[in-house]
Amino acid sequence: MIILGIETSCDETAAALVADGGRILSSVVASQIDIHHRYGGVVPELASRKHLEAIVPVTTQALEHAGLDLEAVDGIAVTRGPGLVGALLVGFSFAKGLARALDVPWRGVNHLEGHLHSVFLGDNPPSLPFAALLASGGHTSIYRVSGPMQFELLGQTRDDAAGEAFDKVSKMLGLGYPGGAVIGRLAGRGNPDRIKFPRAYLDKDRLDFSFSGLKTAVNQYIRHHGDDLERLSADIAAGFQEAVVDVLVYKLILAAETTGCSDIAVVGGVAANGRLRERLLREGAVKGLSVHIPPLDLCGDNAAMIAAVGYHYLREGKRSEMTDDVYSRYPA
The missing domain is CATH 3.30.420.40 (ATPase, nucleotide binding domain)
Incomplete structure (x- = not known):
């Protein structure tokens, strides 16, 4: 067909x-x-x-x-x-x-x-059921997927989506649109530990997200260090990216543990982020989880x-x- x-x-x-x-x-x-x-x-x-x-x-x-x-x-x-x-x-x-x-x-x-569904089109599709993080410019949600048309929403962002936060921080730094790829490249040249931005876990036992506070914290930091922005921009990007990745990885692994899933997946535009892919593969392995990420073009x-x-x-x-x-x- x-x-x-x-x-x-x-x-x-x-x-x-x-x-x-x-x-x-x-x-x-x-x-x-x-x-x-x-x-x-x-x-x-x-x-x-x-x-x-x-x-x-x-x-x-x-x-x-x-x-x-x-x-x-x-x-x-x-x-x-x-x-x-x-x-x-x-x-x-x-x-x-x-x-x-x-x-x-x-x-x-x-x-x-x-x-x-994009995760089923790659070479390594997950076994059902699995916990999936959908992170894009317009959405950040976690689902339990138990069939081709069976999706249970477990948590979602209460304000900005992760990809939206990347775009807005990119604009703050004068880097333009779209922000995901340019922030990822710039962060690769920075130190993620030099500038500590807040992690908005909300309730650590729940699966909702919030990125508006992180976005505001980055904006405030840029306003107070505007004269030195060119030197600090890579560290700002790295610190911001690490704050987003920390929360996304934590919540997805929590979803797998609370739902009894041994497979996890991340899909959507933010799934192309190299740091997120690296952290999920590493921390998923530590937890004994099978990690599935679509090819970049999907x-x-x-x-x-x-x-x-x-x-x-x-x-x-x-x-x-x-x-x-x-x-x-x-x-x-």
């Missing part, structure tokens, strides 16, 4: 062909980073326009890379939300029209379920993960209707 996946929730236009929910035949992503970088963040109206320009070429490329034509597509899966409504509508409307033209079933997919937004989710829904006959609409927040 070959599913065409479409993803346009934020600032990447993506299309992919996935067979039987687990074998990627092609995956194409058109990024808008260069466009939004000058504004320090995603401009929703610009994102929607660029999706309109890219959706047909990206889908055509995905078919060409897979060596298939549209007649080979058995179903279509498309991101329904959460995300930017204008951006979502481009992919959602395109998928609706294409499904009708091809007379194939289609399914609107939750973007977060897509990220959780950490960010992509359509292969959307196609993988859609496969499971369509296989069970759970289709979307032409009257369905997108949603900006979850739950709809």
